[in-house]
Amino acid sequence: MGTASGIIKALNSGIKHLAVKRFTLRYPEQKLKFVGDGYQYDPTTGVGIAGYKGRHILFHDKCTGCQLCAIACEGVAEAIAMVKVNENWKHNKKAIMPQIDYGKCVFCGLCVDACPFYALYMTNDYELSSFTKEGLIYTPSQLQVKPHVQQDAEIQIDDRGASHG
Amino acid sequence: MSVIAPKFRLGYFIKALLDNIFWAVVLLTLAGIPAIMILLFYIDLPIIDGQILTPFLAFTWMTHPEMSVPLVKAFMQTDFFRIAAFPGFGFGALLAAGVIFVERKMLAKLQLRVGPFYCGKVEGILQLMSDGIKLLTKEIIIPAKADKPIFWVAPLLFVGTAAAFVSLIPVAPKTVVADIDVGLLAVFAIIGFFPIITVLSSWSANSKYPFIGGIRALHQMISFEIPLILSLLGVVILTGTLNLSEIVESQATYWWIAFLPVGAIVFFIAMLAELERIPFDLPEAESEIVAGWLTEFSGMMYGLVQLGSYLKLYAFAGLFVVLFLGGWQGPMVWPPFPEEIVTEGITMGPVTAQIPGLPLFSQEMLNGTLWFILKTAAVIFFILLPRGVFPRIRIDLLLHVGWYRLIGLSFVNIFIALGLLYAGVLGPEGIL
Amino acid sequence: MKKFDPKKCAYLFIFWEESQATLVGETAANFSQVMMMFGFAVIATAPALLISRMLSPRRRSNPVKFLPMECGQVPQGEGRTHFMMQYYAYVLMFVVFDVMAIFLYAWGSTILNLPRTATLPIIAFLAIMFAAMAFALYQAKRRNIW
Amino acid sequence: MVDATFLALSVLTIGSAIAALEMRSLIYGSIALMGALGGVAGFFLLLDSPFVAMFQIAVYVGSIAVLILFTVMLVRRELIFTKVEDPRRRYAGIGLMLVLMVGLGSLVIDSGLKSVTADEPPIDFRLIGEDFLTYYWPALVLMALILAGSVTGALVLARREDVTDEQRAD
């Protein structure tokens, strides 16, 4: 009889769940909301600021071409290369800036930790797919653009179960 | 975003399609039309109202609205229509397709996900069609050392046997493909073919996993055949007939599930095992033996096996309804029209409303079909539900359940039936 | 055009049926529909295989593709080995008890026409079969001897 | 006079009976045997005894053929595909068969069997059940004994106890 009651309990649980809210995030229509604007780092305290580790954003006005991010990446993914830009900056005499290959990047954010000049942060943008490998290489000018993201779905919990808003 | 395969050229695809169409047309003109002519030469064409009913005449009559309805109605009573469309293959396949869709959506709902969603705009209703097209364009790979004739024929035989099973199920009064005196025995005879097909196809693949899966399937099917057969004996004892239509008619007042719940439960469990549905899907246990006896099937062959298994599912559910749930019996939902409304239409003032569709069917048949489908859907729901709820059982436990529990319970069921009969509750002197 | 009589029209097809049915025994006519259903299913689904064969790509580029499934390894040994599950006893038992189960139908379908004493032989029959089944299940359960 | 169905069935039955014995592969032989048994079931249908026909299919094709197939699969692969036989014995066998068939055939054709024709309706299958339980009931019990004995004997024979002891020695 224990067997029968167990089977009935299981069937009952299964039927009950037909009325529970669905938990699937319908991705292209809905996008998950993240905390903050992306992972940032404060070199004065040595502590980061919570945020999503997505595609980087590079502030050309702050980048000094010091290569610290490339060195940090050397041990991790070798995704960052320093390239020449044809811009004139007083603090960037060599005019080199990071170029990131997202085919290699592992989004660990150590390059952000390495940057002492508040020049390299990460953003909430994660839709980076491309048809070619070259399309995954982001030049400094592409990295400079602030991504436009529309993310609003959040997990909402109520009596009928959880769902993405 | 999906990407089409790099080697795909639309031009080649269209060219292949056109080629096929061309050859089909050529074959039809060269072989089909002469064949029809020869056939027409040999068939005795009936004489109606002084004219020979040639196909051309039949087509001419078809265009006339008054005559088309009786013609279609007459066509619907032919064997061909019964086999191909209504209570036969087409109906079964349609229900099977519905079952596949419902299974996916229901399982998704149970598992808190969405299921097929994008194909066909409305909740992925065309997913099955797209899957069919996908299977159709998949390459069929046959293992090099396989026994090719058996390997090719096995899926076809599987579908054919399942269809033969479908043909025995009465859907509505006098709406059955084959109305056989020993219908129930014929069901057992047909069920007996499935293990053979399974074992032969698994043997012919010449691969280890199909072989183990086939032998497991064999053990499972034959072990549950005996409880399946014995659990139905109670119904036969109480009705004294083996004809499925007569069994349905005997349930006009009470359904047999009210008197023989034990038999119904045993039959249901044995049915799950015969169908290889989830608690008993050992032959396809993917975590042990990759896909069991289906491992080497690819492309459309796999699709055919799936079609056969879902036809079988429909047939078993229908059998359960016929034997235990009163078949087509049910309160008259469709309001019984007077005969003249059906034939002549309703006249309300200046407007005369014709009901052209209704004369094709009788009201009993529509009502019976409706109830049958409703009950079958309910049974199918309970066949599908365990898939979301139970894990897979092990082969020795399965055999233990089959040989110890279910056979014992089915004998209990037989003695319940005997007791009911001899106590005078049921039977000739009883309440029925 | 003349008035059309649907009954006559229906008769025409029944007439066709009869012209076939006279050839064989009466009961066989019903069974012929089962066979026709079987044949129709085979004929209706065989084109799916043929069309698939025509539409789908066929590349014999790599002989490894046609090896039997062995989880990505090159197959070792025969596909159909001398493989004996420990449950062979159940197959042996099935043959006998299947006969028994269907035999019961000969009794079950006619029980309404019989006197009650006629149940006694079947009780004896069942008793003997139960004894055999008990022994057989005892043997079959001893997995180590199979 | 015979009809087309009968002809087709007899060709199927006799052909598959020959194929069952002569096919090289035992698996195909078993399939052909299934064909022969199914053909006999078809004859039963022609003889208006559907109960026996269905019983034949369910028992012969549904279980005996399964058992045979399963046993054939247990046998080594070479044995499935090899055919050992003596040509001389073969010719002798064919001769024996022909003599038997011609002898019996001529005997039968000469006898009065030819004049027997059916004019009564076929027997209802329920009569068979009545027969079992009234007139033939000792035979039913006897059959139960035979079935019980056979399953017991088969299981006792097929188990491996004696063999294992021998192998354990070495």
Next chain:
Amino acid sequence: MTTQLPPGLQLEKVDERIMTLNVGPQHPGSGHMRLIVQVDGDYIVACDPDPGYVHRGEEKMCEYRNYITNIPHLERPVIHDSCNILYPYCLAVEEILGLEVPERAKYVRVIASELNRCVYTMYWLAIYGIFLGHSTMFMWPMGDRELLIDLLEKITGARVTHAYFVPGGVRNDLPANFEDVCLRQVNYFEKRIKEYADIFYDNPILISRTENTGILSRQDAIRLGTTGSVLRASGVDFDIRKKEPYDVYENLDFQTNVLQSGDSYARSKIPWLDMFESCRIIRDALRKMPKSGSVRVKLKPNPKGGDVEVYRRVESGRGALGMHVISKSKPEPYRVKISVGSFRNLICIPYLLRGEKLGNMPAVYWSLNYWPVEADR
């Protein structure tokens, strides 16, 4: 080996009855490894695990990178449990470099690692469900895991590969208003995993299938050096969080779950029971955590250790996870040896599967809480 084959097996000639099955690597029930299984009918007479299909030489890679840049690749073996695999590394490096972790960072670490343990366990449970043919048990944990991944993503900014722990603390502080969200989602999560009992753990078919299969006795569990849930299912009360508490585990209120039977059912139940404890720990840690403060010690860019050798271990989702780090006064470690629970439990596979039925193979194999990628490193 003490388990006896059922008598009568393997007595005829080997080539007659024994069939060799390669279960894996392309098999739905093998993971990233191969089990060479020899079956006699329905029984397994021998099983030889063949891991190494995802071996990536983590230990060698560690010798070429400095203490900080080791972090992103060290978490690769178990990306579901990445906080826990970094935990012993960080502890060891902190001991080498002599760092003192801030109090708040310790609590944040505990929260993150417990969340991550639950994430891993849910993944494991999902696979266990599908291995037993229970498709709902695959979908539910995969879905409910999302709640925790969402929390972890709020903390660390990545959904699976967090790279969150560093020697000297954690990378960043918790986001604002995290406590409320965390409490809400963890409470709902606990409610959800309670429902698994109805459909999975109390399911009579599952119990009949996994009970009394693959029994590992207490003596054997100790002798074979198993760890984690395998050990605790065999009746040995050993949890490093209790026995050798690291960071702030000694301040937190939780208990270890021990079952005595040692069969697959007990082994599959222990991680599920542990998840309730994890929820308890998270709630307790959120309560006791200092509300503000530093979470990371600032490091020099290329820190150097002395001539030290350190062995630190933590309790991960799969059991004890030890790191043996040898420093030779260089920015790079001289040698990092990762001793993982999966690799230690691997020894049970041939031992437990011998004499089992083939149908029990996935149940026993996956109940060992074994993660092939981690074992390969």
Next chain:
Amino acid sequence: MSSADTTETKDTKKKRTRKPRTTKSKTKKSEEINPPAETTTTEITTPSEQEVAPALVEEIVPETEEKVETEDVVPQVDLPKFEKSLADKITQKFGSKAEVAYIKQNRIRINVKKEDIKDIALYIRDELNFDHAESVSGVDYPDAKKIEVVYHLGSYTDPELSKQILALATSAPREEDPNPGRDSTRLPSLREIFYSVEFHERECFEMLGVYFDGHPDNRRLLLPEDWADIPPLRKDFAIKGR
């Protein structure tokens, strides 16, 4: 700019300088691909150079210098008692055969010769109640011409010992030209004593080429069957490009 490079990174920096040069060609390629993006860059990046630059230099200098403990690894003053007593037991029994390398909180390390390891391991198992091996790590010391194998032993049965890890180290001679299994790099296997070392020793054999005498199953475990190179965890096996 040079102020950005701290002293520690200089040595690595020198190696890395080739990086920007090598990737120049890549830049050109990407420029060709995205010419419009490049043009937009120059337009945007004009503001605020002066404000950022001066602040940068100070922040790079690390503020809190952490003490690096190199000398006092084994402080003689406050040896933990329990661990000391354990180590003393071993030294009393075996004398000079077992050399205690260090005693720390919860950790003991004992170096032994490979001839004595079986006796000592047996003693540790039977008398000291260490019942399983947590890990077996092999370390290659090419300068000392030895390969050290460290058994980390732990205990489940004895609640007092549950914190303790006893590292039992021994070393095998190292050959310049390794031929795993057939050269002098051999050690006695501890599988008879600690059953749990079975797979660890197999791993050690393939990764460092240490053959364990008496191990029943000295096969490769993780590496492919046809691996014919140097055992990969030896120091002379270098990863390409590093």
Next chain:
Amino acid sequence: MSNELIDFFIVSIALLGIGIYGLAVKRNAIRMLFAIEIIINAANLNLVAFARFLSHSGGQTLALFSIAIAAAEVAVGLALIIVAYRMYKNVDIAEFRSLKG
């Protein structure tokens, strides 16, 4: 019914002949079992044919008995073949020299 008793009888004789041929010629034990089955079926066919044409139910009853006993016979026969195969590793009856294992 246009078929007559004699037609069924002739088919039955043909089946009997084939069965006897197989029994005489074949040395493969499984094939001999096939031959036996064919002979039994020939007999069954006769039984049912006579039952139909003489309008008596006894023939069908006997045929049912016969089929059932054939099933029993096959079970025992195949068990014997399995035992013999296990001993001699062959299904050739010429190889079954002694009945003692």
